[in-house]
Amino acid sequence: MPVRLLSVPLLLALAYALLSSPLALADVAEPSGYKLDQFRSQVPASLKGATTVNSGATWKLWRGGETVFIDVMPQAPKPKNLHEGTFWRERPRNTIPGSYWLANVGYGRLHPDAEQWFKNKLQILTSGNKNKPVLFFCLMNCWMSWNAAKRALSYGYQKVFWYPEGTDGWDFENYPLKAQYADMYLR
Numbered sequence: 001m002p003v004r005l006l007s008v009p010l011l012l013a014l015a016y017a018l019l020s021s022p023l024a025l026a027d028v029a030e031p032s033g034y035k036l037d038q039f040r041s042q043v044p045a046s047l048k049g050a051t052t053v054n055s056g057a058t059w060k061l062w063r064g065g066e067t068v069f070i071d072v073m074p075q076a077p078k079p080k081n082l083h084e085g086t087f088w089r090e091r092p093r094n095t096i097p098g099s100y101w102l103a104n105v106g107y108g109r110l111h112p113d114a115e116q117w118f119k120n121k122l123q124i125l126t127s128g129n130k131n132k133p134v135l136f137f138c139l140m141n142c143w144m145s146w147n148a149a150k151r152a153l154s155y156g157y158q159k160v161f162w163y164p165e166g167t168d169g170w171d172f173e174n175y176p177l178k179a180q181y182a183d184m185y186l187r
Contacts, residue, residue: 034150035143036108039074042141043164049153050160055169058135061161062096062175067133068125069099071167072106072148075182094177096137096170100125103182105151106136106144117185118148119155126157135161140168 030044046052053061061067073093095101105118126132134157136149141164149162163169171177 034108034147039106039143040139040141041143043143043146047146047149047153047160047162050149050162052162052164053135055163055165055173055175058137058161058163058165058170059173059175061133061135062098067135067161069096069135069137070122070125070148071095071099071101071137071180072144073101073103073138073142073167073182074106074144075101075103075184090181092179092181093167094171095167095180097176097178099137099180101180101182102148103184105185106138106142106146106148108143108147110151111185114185115151118151121183122152122155122157130156131158133159133161135163137163137166137170139166140164142166 028042028044030046030048062069071093073095075091075093093101100121102118102121104114105121110118122134126134134152136145136152138145145162145164145166149160152160165172167177
């Protein structure tokens with residue numbers, strides 16, 4: 001009987017399905033506090049108090065138009081000590097259309113001013129309604145979105161969604177992406 005080789009795209013799809021399945025996430029314990037280091041590592045299967053969603057559920061929330069989507073991918077700010085005349089170019093990120101890229105709010109520790117900035121942004125984006133659904137994402141296996149969603153819960157937001165697959169999962173499903181520039185707190 002001849003052996004049939006699997007195509008590279010099929011192998012990649014199988015690997016993605018295995019790595020992004022709840023079984024792949026299940027063995028990481030949910031910490032009691034924020035994740036403080038190794039932000040690009042395997043994440044837990046859930047976040048207590050939030051609803052964890054996969055790509056299909058995220059697509060439905062996006063199509064529904066009621067949920068505020070918040071991308072928390074970190075972004076390096078323009079260095080303050082650049083020599084005069086040095087050219088600096090902000091880098092856009094391909095993210096979920098209609099989302100708000102609030103860079104750097106997913107770190108385990110935030111400067112008090114940065115935390116207040118994040119609270120203010122959430123209040124603006126939800127029109128002060130803590131029952132407005134908010135969804136946090138970054139990349140697959142990125143703790144930034146987990147930390148940001150946990151922080152939103154601590155601020156009293158009631159309908160918090162966490163999308164651990166992030167833009168990697170979104171792109172894998174061939175959902176649309178749009179280039180966007182970061183909004184970030186600058187000290």
